[in-house]
Amino acid sequence: MRGLFVTGTDTEIGKTVVAAALTAALAADGVAVGAFKPAVTGLDEEPDGDKPHDHELLAACAGMAPEDVAPYRFGPAVSPHLAAELAGEVIDAATLVAAARAAAGERGERVLIAEGVGGLLVPLTLDGVLVRDLVVALGLPLVVVARPGLGTINHTMLTIEAARGAGIDVRGVVLTPWPQEPTDMQRSNATTIEALSGVGVSTLARVPGFSVSELASAGATLPYDHWLS
Ligand SMILES: Nc1ncnc2c1ncn2[C@@H]1O[C@H](COP(=O)(O)OP(=O)(O)OP(=O)(O)O)[C@@H](O)[C@H]1O
Ligand SMILES: [Mg+2]
Structure with a gap:
């Protein structure tokens, strides 16, 4: 399977x-792309501003149905393992892998962009399958999303170390939303993470809105060809 798994420090x-x-x-770019999110929680809450729920926004960008992006969808804004328990459902790891494979196409003809839930060590199932285990099962390289400001060096390095400990290839870090006039500390965070981890750090400016075209323009500033190569 070709693609990227997008996790975050939080x-x-x-x-x-x-x-x-x-x-x-x-x-x-004309690339066949599929989107995947193992579980969406918090659907009881109104989406903030003009940003739809995760699976709806990803579906709009990929031209998919929202249910095909996220196989498990829950109302309460809690960790997936608890949301499933509250709903009397069981999240099944094999179902997650099958849904991701379906989003990537029968012959893997679509590049898969997968978004995690919370951070890398969030449990997906009651029996302790973590987001990290899903990344390993899918065999996708990782992109780590982190905040630009104070605390981000530690959170980002912890995430990279947890990924590498499981043999996951960390392709990039993205600091977002990157301010128009970053402080010396924020610039230093980017270069320090790069120096300590050996992973390239990119920045993403605040998107003006969440339309597909605005998101495409924002995405064009990221080195995804390099990450996918
Ligand atoms: N580049 C950016 N442009 C605009 N808003 C941003 C940007 N980066 C982060 N944000 C804001 O940060 C908040 C969280 O963003 P987002 O929903 O992508 O987080 P998430 O990590 O996917 O959250 P969850 O864990 O709920 O899936 C949102 O309110 C979003 O608008
Ligand atoms: Mg999200």
Whole structure:
């Protein structure tokens, strides 16, 4: 399977913005692309502003049905393993892998952009299958989304170390939303993460809106050809 798995150092960190931007940019390049998110939670809450729920935005960028992007969808804004328990459902790891493969096409003809849930060590199932285990099962390289400011060096290095400990190839880090006039500390965070980890650090400016074309323009600023090569 060819593609990228987008994780983050936290929840609400910008994974959907980055994954949607990558999906939209690839589609705008004429690349066949599929999007995947193992589970969406928090559907009871109104989406904020003009940004739809994760699976809806990813689906719009990939030209898919939202249900085909995310096989498991829950109302409460809690970790997937708890959301499933509250709903009396069981998240099945084999179902997740099958849904990701379906999004990538029967013969893997679509580049798959997968967005994680929360961070890398979030449990997906009651029996302790983590997001990291899914990344390993799919065999996708990783992109780590992180905030630009104070604390990001530690969170990003922890995520990279947790990924590498499982043999995952970390292709890139994206600091988002990157301010128009970054502080010396924010610039230093980018160069320090790069120096400590050996992973290239990219930045993503705040997108003006969440239309597919605005996301495609944002995604075009990211080095996805390099990450996918
Ligand atoms: N480049 C950006 N442009 C605009 N908004 C951004 C950008 N980066 C982060 N944000 C904002 O940060 C918040 C979180 O973004 P997003 O929904 O992508 O996070 P997430 O990591 O996918 O969250 P979740 O864990 O719920 O899936 C949103 O309000 C989003 O608007
Ligand atoms: Mg998200």
